[in-house]
Amino acid sequence: MKIVHPLIKYVRPGFLSTTNCAGCGNGIIAQSILRAVDELEMDIDDFVFVSGIGCAAWIPSPFFNADVLHTTHGRPIAFATGVKLSNPKLRVMVVSGDGDLVAIGGNHFIHAARRNIDLTVICANNGIYGMTGGQVGPTTPSGLKTATTPYGNLERPFDLPNLAKAAGAVYVARWTTYHARQLTKSIKRAVQKKGFSFIEVISQCPVQFGRRTGAGNAVTMMQNYKKNSVSIKKVDKLKENELKGKIIVGEFIDREEPELCEEIAKMRERIG
Amino acid sequence: MKKEIRIAGFGGQGVVLSGVILGKAAVLYDRKRAIQTQSYGAEARGGGARSEIVISDEDIDYPKVINPDILVAMSQQALDKYVKDLKPKGILIVDSELVKDLPEDYIFSLYRVPASQIASNEFGRIIVANMIMLGFLVSLTEVVSLKALKNSVRESVPKGTEEMNIKAVERGRKIGEVVIK
Amino acid sequence: MSNKVLTGLHFMQGDIACAEGAIAAGCRFFAGYPITPATEIAERMAKRLPEVGGTYAQMEDELGSMAAIIGASWTGTRAMTATSGPGISLMLENIGYAIATETPCVVVNVQRGAPSTGSATLSFQGDILQARRGSHGEYETIALAPSSSQEMFDLTIKAFNLAEKFRTPVFLLADAFIGHMREEVLIPDKSKINIVKRKLPPCKMSLNEYKSSLDENVAPMPIFGHGFKSHVTGSTHNSYGKRDVTNYEALDYEVKLLSKKISKHKREIISVDSEIKDSNVVLISYGTTYRAVREARKMLKRDNINVGSFRLITLWPFPEEEIEDLAKKVKKIIVLENNLGQIVTYIKAAVKGEAEVIFLPPQVLGTLHKPDYIVDKVKEVI
Ligand SMILES: Cc1ncc(C[n+]2csc(CCOP(=O)(O)OP(=O)(O)O)c2C)c(N)n1
Ligand code: SF4
Ligand SMILES: [Mg+2]
Numbered sequence: 165m166k167i168v169h170p171l172i173k174y175v176r177p178g179f180l181s182t183t184n185c186a187g188c189g190n191g192i193i194a195q196s197i198l199r200a201v202d203e204l205e206m207d208i209d210d211f212v213f214v215s216g217i218g219c220a221a222w223i224p225s226p227f228f229n230a231d232v233l234h235t236t237h238g239r240p241i242a243f244a245t246g247v248k249l250s251n252p253k254l255r256v257m258v259v260s261g262d263g264d265l266v267a268i269g270g271n272h273f274i275h276a277a278r279r280n281i282d283l284t285v286i287c288a289n290n291g292i293y294g295m296t297g298g299q300v301g302p303t304t305p306s307g308l309k310t311a312t313t314p315y316g317n318l319e320r321p322f323d324l325p326n327l328a329k330a331a332g333a334v335y336v337a338r339w340t341t342y343h344a345r346q347l348t349k350s351i352k353r354a355v356q357k358k359g360f361s362f363i364e365v366i367s368q369c370p371v372q373f374g375r376r377t378g379a380g381n382a383v384t385m386m387q388n389y390k391k392n393s394v395s396i397k398k399v400d401k402l403k404e405n406e407l408k409g410k411i412i413v414g415e416f417i418d419r420e421e422p423e424l425c426e427e428i429a430k431m432r433e434r435i436g
Numbered sequence: 437m438k439k440e441i442r443i444a445g446f447g448g449q450g451v452v453l454s455g456v457i458l459g460k461a462a463v464l465y466d467r468k469r470a471i472q473t474q475s476y477g478a479e480a481r482g483g484g485a486r487s488e489i490v491i492s493d494e495d496i497d498y499p500k501v502i503n504p505d506i507l508v509a510m511s512q513q514a515l516d517k518y519v520k521d522l523k524p525k526g527i528l529i530v531d532s533e534l535v536k537d538l539p540e541d542y543i544f545s546l547y548r549v550p551a552s553q554i555a556s557n558e559f560g561r562i563i564v565a566n567m568i569m570l571g572f573l574v575s576l577t578e579v580v581s582l583k584a585l586k587n588s589v590r591e592s593v594p595k596g597t598e599e600m601n602i603k604a605v606e607r608g609r610k611i612g613e614v615v616i617k
Numbered sequence: 618m619s620n621k622v623l624t625g626l627h628f629m630q631g632d633i634a635c636a637e638g639a640i641a642a643g644c645r646f647f648a649g650y651p652i653t654p655a656t657e658i659a660e661r662m663a664k665r666l667p668e669v670g671g672t673y674a675q676m677e678d679e680l681g682s683m684a685a686i687i688g689a690s691w692t693g694t695r696a697m698t699a700t701s702g703p704g705i706s707l708m709l710e711n712i713g714y715a716i717a718t719e720t721p722c723v724v725v726n727v728q729r730g731a732p733s734t735g736s737a738t739l740s741f742q743g744d745i746l747q748a749r750r751g752s753h754g755e756y757e758t759i760a761l762a763p764s765s766s767q768e769m770f771d772l773t774i775k776a777f778n779l780a781e782k783f784r785t786p787v788f789l790l791a792d793a794f795i796g797h798m799r800e801e802v803l804i805p806d807k808s809k810i811n812i813v814k815r816k817l818p819p820c821k822m823s824l825n826e827y828k829s830s831l832d833e834n835v836a837p838m839p840i841f842g843h844g845f846k847s848h849v850t851g852s853t854h855n856s857y858g859k860r861d862v863t864n865y866e867a868l869d870y871e872v873k874l875l876s877k878k879i880s881k882h883k884r885e886i887i888s889v890d891s892e893i894k895d896s897n898v899v900l901i902s903y904g905t906t907y908r909a910v911r912e913a914r915k916m917l918k919r920d921n922i923n924v925g926s927f928r929l930i931t932l933w934p935f936p937e938e939e940i941e942d943l944a945k946k947v948k949k950i951i952v953l954e955n956n957l958g959q960i961v962t963y964i965k966a967a968v969k970g971e972a973e974v975i976f977l978p979p980q981v982l983g984t985l986h987k988p989d990y991i992v993d994k995v996k997e998v999i
Contacts, residue, residue, distance in 0.1 A: 226859065233688065236684070246684065251694070271677050456628070463801045472799040
């Protein structure tokens with residue numbers, strides 16, 4: 165009997181081999197997204213996957229057998245905004261890296277959250293610029309040595325869930341690649357949620373981050389994700405020093421707010 | 437016939453609107469050709485405002501006013517700045533309240549219209565001074581027909597203020613008639 | 618205001634005429650960011666689009682505006698943005714993306730005094746070469762230059778038609794002068810406005826069928842939401858649309874295809890306005906500069922001097938053959954531009970020494986050429 169991967173039906177024919185390095189967390193994220201689509205029993209043809217530039221941007225492009233818009237560095241959320249506004253029936257999901265979404269694209273990120281436009285944004289956060297060879301990024305922990313911080317990173321990293329929350333996102337979660345099941349569940353929630361949803365996935369880049377910062381190989385990195393993760397539900401009970409170096413995971417917010425496309429439709433009705 | 441008109445004053449006097457009203461009157465109601473341009477930016481924001489209109493029976497090629505046939509000055513500053521451009525034997529119309537220092541020797545026809553004075557005394561609204569000026573200008577020069585002017589005013593002013601503005605135009609026209617007699 | 622396309626006679630600013638042209642052309646998405654002297658277009662679109670069932674988006678910057686109209690275009694919607702110098706500079710990366718991904722859209726540049734922030738309210742023709750070569754790489758582009766409010770309306774429609782037909786961004790290169798000037802605009806009845814519809818693939822083409830349509834004759838566009846499973850990428854791709862960024866053959870294939878798509882259809886795209894008769898001297902102009910040329914010719918005629926006029930309505934692709942022909946018929950060519958010489962370099966190349974080419978900027982950059990200044994120059998050279 166031939167064993168077929170249950171998600172292979174979502175992969176573009178002829179594009180089976182990925183460009184990820186061995187052990188890269190991007191594969192887990194790709195699977196979690198496709199599994200969420202599958203479990204939701206949604207038609208993948210109703211989705212448009214939008215990505216920017218970077219290793220993470222290659223999660224949907226070209227592998228997902230759906231409409232895929234692989235855009236320019238930093239701009240996927242702005243492209244996705246145009247897609248969604250002009251055809252609100254489409255389910256629009258942005259998948260990109262930390263550098264792409266919150267360094268060069270940071271402005272689009274906070275403004276899309278502020279507008280509360282119905283997008284699902286998934287950030288594969290490897291804490292580094294993977295594709296260009298391991299330079300410091302906006303989420304690189306302080307002190308770490310990277311290709312462009314040979315004496316250690318002097319800057320502080322962004323806390324993405326709290327940034328998204330403050331900017332107005334209605335659903336925000338953080339997981340690591342170790343939490344594949346929870347991640348899938350979160351993606352399902354985010355896709356169904358009307359409004360701007362954001363999920364940060366702490367993801368291992370063994371080749372650039374692991375090698376340059378001494379974080380080890382993929383297995384070590386994932387073991388550390390397991391060891392260092394603390395559920396957001398338990399955070400209140402812990403003291404500040406107990407939280408040091410921990411990764412707070414879980415759902416940061418899940419709230420209802422008026423969604424932009426729906427508000428535009430109402431405005432059109434109103435002015436008749 | 438091609439007529440070039442420059443209306444100048446300061447921001448808030450409806451200078452730009454006056455030009456637009458004249459242009460609309462010419463194009464939409466008299467079926468002539470017209471082009472309106474205006475000054476923007478530093479000049480406008482610094483207090484000065486300028487609107488220019490070219491009206492002609494034929495296609496207008498060059499859209500800018502270089503030497504106007506008619507200058508309407510709604511401030512001293514505007515007069516000082518633009519009077520030198522006026523064509524010889526051109527028409528200069530000033531608001532007599534706002535423009536006191538006039539050139540000593542000139543070769544153009546000068547009209548002093550108390551537009552802002554009438555606007556505040558008779559209408560209680562200084563803002564209609566530009567309409568009084570338009571009424572005067574049109575009755576004096578017939579660059580557009582009075583009917584076209586009134587139609588254009590109705591279409592261009594905020595809803596609910598049409599009658600007041602038309603009255604102001606009429607008031608200006610009357611001054612013009614007296615002058616012509 | 619009615620919810621439909623306007624018709625009849627209007628006294629309109631160029632910027633407003635451009636917005637109305639877009640609405641008439643079926644544009645239903647606009648994304649932009651305020652900037653003088655293009656803001657009036659955005660303001661008009663913000664008011665009008667919801668009335669006709671469209672969407673206006675004020676983005677956080679011009680990078681996002683350009684991105685958003687490309688996204689909208691991929692859903693099958695006609696989309697436009699309008700800006701000026703600083704904004705165009707920010708848009709350039711994504712304009713290149715639109716060229717590479719063959720995304721129809723219209724980009725209006727109401728040119729202002731520049732470089733840098735320059736003079737927001739002053740007119741200029743400073744971005745002519747930027748429209749041709751501003752984004753990185755090798756490509757062809759389409760740009761039109763309106764010279765009246767009426768043309769702000771007409772050429773916006775034409776820009777949409779060219780964009781849809783050739784699947785490419787089209788520039789409307791206006792300037793502050795034409796954008797802010799008011800004059801008459803006659804809007805024909807809706808039935809008289811010719812609208813080119815975008816070619817879509819028949820439902821679910823096979824990969825091989827799709828491949829065979831990928832030639833310089835413009836492939837149908839597999840827009841989103843129809844099960845085409847489109848893969849749109851700015852990365853170099855092969856004939857299957859598959860990313861191939863390590864082979865020179867793929868690069869060679871894509872760049873040549875994109876360029877040929879425009880150059881092969883040049884005759885259809887290019888429009889010029891030529892009145893030469895038997896004059897030995899001809900004035901070449903485009904956009905607002907043409908207005909000064911018209912006045913100058915009238916003045917010259919009064920002195921019994923007959924000079925020709927050759928106006929470029931299409932700036933890009935450059936009407937090389939038309940200029941070459943022209944050069945054979947005349948002795949002297951005076952090129953008028955409101956800059957220090959941009960299109961004139963292309964004209965000189967096309968003239969190939971067949972006629973003398975004289976460049977004439979206005980006396981004061983940014984201002985319209987004074988007609989008597991042109992007259993004097995003509996009298997000097999004849
Ligand atoms: C405008 C622009 N600047 C720079 C680059 C080069 N570049 C490509 S990917 C990348 C960084 C990507 O980092 P991230 O988004 O974190 O993705 P990762 O590769 O880490 O998954 C950069 C800077 C580019 N493509 N475009
Ligand atoms: S460089 Fe890092 S992020 Fe990129 S594919 Fe390799 S492991 Fe993954
Ligand atoms: Mg990264």
